[in-house]
Amino acid sequence: MNFQITRQNLVQGLASVSASIPSKTTLPVLSNILFEAAPDGVRMSATDLDVGVRVQVPANVSEGGSLTAPGKKLQEIAKELPDQPVQITTRGDQIELVCGRSRFKLNGLPADDFPALPSVSFDGGWVAEGANLLSLIQHTSFAVSTEESRPVLNGVLWELRDGEMRMVATNGHRLARMRIPAGPSVETTAQLIVPPAALDQVRRLFKGDETIRVGREANHLGFRSESIEVYTRLIEGTYPNYEQVIPKDNDKHAIMERKSLESAIRRVAAVASDQTHRIRMEFSENRVVFNVLTPDLGEAHDEIEIGYEYDPIAIGFNANYLLEVLRYVGSDEVKMSFKAPERAATVEPVGAEGETVDDYLCLVMPLRLVD
Amino acid sequence: MRAERSQRRILLLDCDAFFVQVARLENPDEAGRARLLLVGGSASGRGVVTSASYEARTYGVHSAMPMAEALRLCPDALVVPVPRRACSERSRAIREVLGSLAPVVQAASIDEFYLDLSGTERLLRDESLGDTARRIRQRVLDETEISVSIGAGTGRLVAKLAAGRAKPAGVHVVPGGKEADFLSSFALSQIPGVGPALLEALHDRGLNSVQDLVGVEEAWLRRWFGEARGRWLWERSRGIDPSPVVAEEERKSISSERTFHRDLSDPELLERHLLQLVISVGESLRGKGLSARTITVKIRDSDFRTRQSSQTIDPAFESDRLLFERAREMVRTLRERRPRPTRLIGVGVSNFQSTGGARQLSMLDEHPAEESDRDRTLSRLGDELRARFGREALLPGRIIPDPSTDRGIGSGPGTKDEHGES
Numbered sequence: 001m002n003f004q005i006t007r008q009n010l011v012q013g014l015a016s017v018s019a020s021i022p023s024k025t026t027l028p029v030l031s032n033i034l035f036e037a038a039p040d041g042v043r044m045s046a047t048d049l050d051v052g053v054r055v056q057v058p059a060n061v062s063e064g065g066s067l068t069a070p071g072k073k074l075q076e077i078a079k080e081l082p083d084q085p086v087q088i089t090t091r092g093d094q095i096e097l098v099c100g101r102s103r104f105k106l107n108g109l110p111a112d113d114f115p116a117l118p119s120v121s122f123d124g125g126w127v128a129e130g131a132n133l134l135s136l137i138q139h140t141s142f143a144v145s146t147e148e149s150r151p152v153l154n155g156v157l158w159e160l161r162d163g164e165m166r167m168v169a170t171n172g173h174r175l176a177r178m179r180i181p182a183g184p185s186v187e188t189t190a191q192l193i194v195p196p197a198a199l200d201q202v203r204r205l206f207k208g209d210e211t212i213r214v215g216r217e218a219n220h221l222g223f224r225s226e227s228i229e230v231y232t233r234l235i236e237g238t239y240p241n242y243e244q245v246i247p248k249d250n251d252k253h254a255i256m257e258r259k260s261l262e263s264a265i266r267r268v269a270a271v272a273s274d275q276t277h278r279i280r281m282e283f284s285e286n287r288v289v290f291n292v293l294t295p296d297l298g299e300a301h302d303e304i305e306i307g308y309e310y311d312p313i314a315i316g317f318n319a320n321y322l323l324e325v326l327r328y329v330g331s332d333e334v335k336m337s338f339k340a341p342e343r344a345a346t347v348e349p350v351g352a353e354g355e356t357v358d359d360y361l362c363l364v365m366p367l368r369l370v371d
Numbered sequence: 372m373r374a375e376r377s378q379r380r381i382l383l384l385d386c387d388a389f390f391v392q393v394a395r396l397e398n399p400d401e402a403g404r405a406r407l408l409l410v411g412g413s414a415s416g417r418g419v420v421t422s423a424s425y426e427a428r429t430y431g432v433h434s435a436m437p438m439a440e441a442l443r444l445c446p447d448a449l450v451v452p453v454p455r456r457a458c459s460e461r462s463r464a465i466r467e468v469l470g471s472l473a474p475v476v477q478a479a480s481i482d483e484f485y486l487d488l489s490g491t492e493r494l495l496r497d498e499s500l501g502d503t504a505r506r507i508r509q510r511v512l513d514e515t516e517i518s519v520s521i522g523a524g525t526g527r528l529v530a531k532l533a534a535g536r537a538k539p540a541g542v543h544v545v546p547g548g549k550e551a552d553f554l555s556s557f558a559l560s561q562i563p564g565v566g567p568a569l570l571e572a573l574h575d576r577g578l579n580s581v582q583d584l585v586g587v588e589e590a591w592l593r594r595w596f597g598e599a600r601g602r603w604l605w606e607r608s609r610g611i612d613p614s615p616v617v618a619e620e621e622r623k624s625i626s627s628e629r630t631f632h633r634d635l636s637d638p639e640l641l642e643r644h645l646l647q648l649v650i651s652v653g654e655s656l657r658g659k660g661l662s663a664r665t666i667t668v669k670i671r672d673s674d675f676r677t678r679q680s681s682q683t684i685d686p687a688f689e690s691d692r693l694l695f696e697r698a699r700e701m702v703r704t705l706r707e708r709r710p711r712p713t714r715l716i717g718v719g720v721s722n723f724q725s726t727g728g729a730r731q732l733s734m735l736d737e738h739p740a741e742e743s744d745r746d747r748t749l750s751r752l753g754d755e756l757r758a759r760f761g762r763e764a765l766l767p768g769r770i771i772p773d774p775s776t777d778r779g780i781g782s783g784p785g786t787k788d789e790h791g792e793s
Contacts, residue, residue, distance in 0.1 A: 147685050149740035171685075172733040172741075245734040275687075275724040276731070316729055344734050367729035 001037045001065030001090040005057065007081050007099065010088075013044045013057040014075045016205055016228070021071045022048035029113045032068035035088075035095075036111070037061045045117060046071060047231075051198045052117040053205065056227040066111035069095040077104055118231045120222035125215035126188050128165065130225075131208035132180045136167040138203060139178045139328050139360055141196045145171035155193035155235040157242070168242050169196075170363075174321045175242060176328065179359040192221060193239055198232030205230060246363060247344050250337035254283055255307035255350060258334045262326050264302045268292045269319035271300040277319045278367050284312040315341045316367040322347075325362040342368055378547045380488040380500055381616060383522045383530035384469065384507065387539040389482035390422035390453055392517055393461050397454045405449035413450065414438040421453050425539055455758065458482075464515045472507050475618045480790065485527060487616035504542040525550060528612035532557060550610025555581045562607055567632050568673070568714075572596065584608040600675045625659075626667070627651045627790045628717025634673040636712045638703070645702060646695055646767060648718045651790060653691040654754050656720055662687035663720035666694060668701040671715035678705055686731055687724040690746035691753070694720065719791075 005013075014033065022030055025048070034045040039061055045054040067090045077097065078086075086099040090108070097104040137156070145153035150172075157168040165182045168175065198221070205228050206212055215222045216234075223230040268279050268290045282289040286308055292300040315338060326334065331349035338345040344363050351357035386392065390410040395403040402408055406426045411434075412418015420441045423432040430445035438450065462481045469476045475487035488495075488503065495503055504521040511519050522533025524545035532553070537543035545553045554562075559581060560570055576595055578584050584592075585608050593601030606612065627648040635641050645668075656663055664687045669679040680701045688694065698718045706713070733741070 148682070149684065150738060170734070172735045172738075173731050175734065240735050273729075276729045278729040318731060342732060363734065365732040365734050368732050369729055 001035065001067060002063035002088070003037045003042055003059040003061040004085050004087050005042065005059040007078065007083050007086055009057045009059065010081075010086050011075075011078045013042070013055050014071070014078055016055045017044045017046040017053045018071045018075050019204065020046045020048055020051050020053045020201060027115075029068055029109050029115075031070055031072070032109055032114065033071040033074060034066065034068045034111055034114045036066040037064050039064065045114070047115060047117060049115060050195060050233050051201055052231040053201055054117060054229040054231075055205075063089075065090060067093065067095055067108045068111055068114050069106050069108040073106055117229070118217065118220040118222070118233075120215045120217040120220050120231060122213045122215035122222065122224065124188075125213060125222075126160065126190075127183075128212050128214060129183070130206050130210040130212055132165065133212055134203050134206065134208055135358070136165065136178050136180060137199045139358070140167040140169045140176040141199050142324060142328065143169035143171065143174060143176040143362075144196050147171065151235055152193055152237040152239050155195050156199055157239045158190070158192045158194050160188055160190040168239075170240075170242065173318070173365050174325060175245070175363040176325070177242065177246070177361050177363075190216065191239070192216070193235040193237065194221060195232055195235060198230060201230045201232075245344065246361065247337075247339065247346065250339045250343075250346055252283070252310040252313060252338050253308075254288065254336045256288070256304070256334055256336060257306075258326060258329065258332055260304050261306075261334065262323060264290055264304050265319050265322055265326075268300040268302050269323070271298050272319055273297070276367065277321075278316055279319045279322075280314060280316050282312065282314040283308050283310075285309065313338065313341065315345065316369060317345075317364060318367055321364050325364060329360065329362065331357050342366055378489075379525050380491070381524060381527055381530045382473075382486040382488065382500075382504055382507070383479075383527070383534040384465075384484045384486065384511070384519050385522070385534040385538070386465070386482035387518045387520055388422050388424060389461075389517070390458060391424045393454050393458050394451050396461075396516055397457045398451065402449065402451050407445055407448035409438065409441055409445070409448045409450045410453055411438055411441075411450070412452070414442050423448075461515060461517055465511055465517060465519075468511050468514050469507070472510060475616050477616045477618060485530070485616040499544075501542055501544040504544065508540075508542060524553075524610070526610065526612035527614055527616065528563065528607060529553060529610045531563060532561070535561075545610070551585065551608075554608060554610040555585065557581055559584070564603070564607065566630065566714075568634060569596075569600075581608050597674060623723070624667075624719050624721035625652050625655045625663075625791070626717060626719025627788065628669060628715055629788050630671075630715045631713070634712035634714050638706070641702065641706075641713055641716060642699055645698060645716055645718060646691075648716070649691050649695040649698060650753070650766070652718055652720055653689070653694055653750055654757070655790075656723075657689050657751060657754055661723045662689040663723050664688075665720065665722035666697050666701070667719045667721065668698050668705065669715070669717040669719070670702060670705050670713050672709060672711035673714050674711065675714070676709070676711075677715075678709065680705055683722060686742075687722075688742045690742050690750040692746045692749070693742040694718070696740075 017033055025031060030048060036043040041056050042059040043054055043056050045052065081099045081102060084100045086097055089096045093108050093110060095106050095108045141156050144156060153171060159166040160182060163182050164179050166177065166179045168177045202223050206225055210225045213224050219234050221232050221234055269277060271292045271294055272279055273294045280291045286305060287303055288306050290302040325347050329347060329349045331351060333350040335348045335350045336345060344365055347362045349357040349360055391408055394410050408424040409420050409427055411421040418438045420432060420434050420436045420438055422434055427445050427448050432441045432445050442448065458481060466478055469484055469486060473486040473488055477485045479485055500523045504523050508519055508521055511517060518540045520534050520537040520539055521542045522530045522537050524530045524533055525547050529545045529550050533543040533545050559565055559573060584604060589605040592604050596604060629644055629648060664685060665681055665683045667679055667681040669677065671677045682697060682701060
């Protein structure tokens with residue numbers, strides 16, 4: 001293998017794939033990046049066996065071939081190289097970098113040792129606009145569960161049906177759901193549970209103006225554009241029926257200015273228990289009063305004006321869950337709906353007159369007071 | 372300040388027949404007057420002796436003996452239940468007194484406390500370690516009405532063995548430099564940590580006494596018994612025990628572990644032991660009004676390799692069911708990874724939260740992997756029943772003693788338990 005590459009392309013290629021190098025591994029070759037040189041350029045790949053990334057970078061290849069070399073070391077070196085073309089060659093299992101007067105030799109491992117990325121056929125797959133896909137991911141993946149007991153909740157549910165693309169994530173305490181029209185090209189129906197780590201890579205590597213091809217093969221999913229491929233294992237299992245938990249009969253609605261709501265919650269939450277983060281919100285005619293009382297610490301009281309014309313109601317919430325949700329609801333105003341103190345509350349964006357808003361809904365379960 | 376490393380001054384304070392003393396103080400009219408007193412479970416309920424008065428011990432009664440057997444040996448003895456709450460209160464009171472007398476105090480159990488007095492020589496105006504120990508003994512007696520014995524020396528091992536010599540109501544000091552001599556007066560089996568299996572292995576090498584062991588070079592011990600255990604034997608036989616006395620701060624973990632005198636391979640049996648440890652840990656946790664987020668299990672293989680694994684879950688839990696199911700999974704995984712007979716099993720919880728205040732509601736159906744209100748209620752109910760009617764009042768079916776084998780699962784003659792809170 002022998003090729004010349006610009007320092008910038010090398011740095012970019014390494015940065016793209018190295019995020020999927022596992023930080024701890026029992027399989028040494030996984031700490032390496034696979035280089036495959038062919039006449040049309042160089043492909044770099046890295047994987048942690050769950051998620052794999054492959055990028056194609058332009059290079060002048062004078063001799064094809066492949067080898068794996070330690071990813072982190074290469075990255076450290078490439079970052080400090082002068083801005084000159086880098087010549088990369090292999091000698092046996094060693095990789096040699098020459099750039100100006102700097103020379104490096106690193107011990108690599110044979111390409112055959114590197115686990116093959118899943119082969120996913122993109123025929124029969126579907127196409128997603130980058131902007132849509134990235135928006136779905138950004139608005140939902142924060143809500144996945146990090147608890148190991150229910151693996152399906154560790155993933156984002158990605159549904160294709162009824163001409164829509166939906167993503168849903170929940171940890172059982174709060175849920176985020178977004179729906180986007182799928183466009184005419186999507187005729188497939190699918191229900192996939194995707195690890196958030198893979199979606200992070202998609203969000204990091206693809207751009208909003210790209211068209212992303214998606215393919216599925218058995219238990220793997222692939223995303224690709226011109227020069228980037230991301231593959232992931234899917235999470236097996238049945239996702240809970242989320243439609244069922246989204247309340248349809250929440251009959252009390254509060255319209256609130258998002259920023260002032262966020263600030264008020266943040267202020268009073270400073271005094272909330274750092275274990276339960278409990279705050280109490282009392283809604284009454286056109287205002288909401290926040291109260292926090294934490295034994296051994298102190299209390300806080302605040303209020304803001306809102307649009308509310310229903311019976312008074314008081315609900316306890318984990319402040320962190322509310323703040324998290326509000327961070328992703330992009331609109332200036334939000335609508336919070338509820339029915340009873342121990343029932344699910346929903347938060348949705350509200351558009352000004354004539355303005356369309358995302359079809360986005362978050363659900364937050366209240367805290368019950370005990371003892 | 373100059374850190375001059377002089378000899379350590381370690382005391383072990385051990386209460387004399389603690390449960391008996393407390394039972395007498397609690398019930399002066401009956402227990403207080405009975406010379407022959409047995410504290411523990413009832414003879415009909417398959418109970419065991421928790422503690423016997425010194426007078427009863429002369430009949431051959433000892434703790435952990437089935438109560439029925441104890442009564443055969445000593446038929447005139449009065450049997451009273453363990454006054455648990457009073458024991459905890461006295462123990463706390465002793466801990467408080469000791470806190471005012473020594474810079475570092477570590478409770479090893481409800482009735483045993485290690486004190487580290489290193490560096491207090493000047494403060495105590497060069498009072499001899501024996502005089503200090505006697506002064507502490509008297510203070511504890513004056514302030515808590517509990518008589519204790521104190522062993523003293525340069526390490527925990529020596530202090531612990533010396534306390535045994537000091538009993539009852541005495542003080543025994545092993546001077547620095549005399550540790551090896553002191554150790555040689557004990558049988559191998561009396562060294563804490565030397566169990567029947569190790570004893571047999573030692574006998575196989577012709578090592579029948581501590582002196583025999585001292586005569587063997589460290590390199591040979593390592594070769595025969597493995598690196599860690601060889602070194603351990605070499606040190607222990609010379610009375611060397613560098614382990615520190617660690618002061619307790621706010622409780623950060625609760626754990627319980629059990630050493631088997633014969634290594635166990637049967638998973639079912641191990642799980643039954645695990646369940647008992649879980650109940651004991653769960654009870655302490657709930658008793659403090661806490662819930663926990665992290666579970667740690669620990670197993671020690673027959674070759675002394677100790678392995679552990681931890682898991683943090685959200686939300687915090689407090690029920691025995693959840694703790695047991697997670698711990699069981701973790702133990703299974705550990706044992707699959709390295710299938711060996713098990714010498715010790717332990718479970719602990721940490722990462723505490725206070726349960727008061729609020730409970731996060733869930734939108735999803737109750738899932739078996741999560742704790743339900745029912746789990747919590749059941750666990751608390753169990754605690755209440757056991758507090759009122761004794762240890763065996765409410766136990767899961769799988770750990771109830773099996774009459775067909777006449778052998779219960781649990782701490783008893785075949786095991787050694789350690790309950791720790793740190």
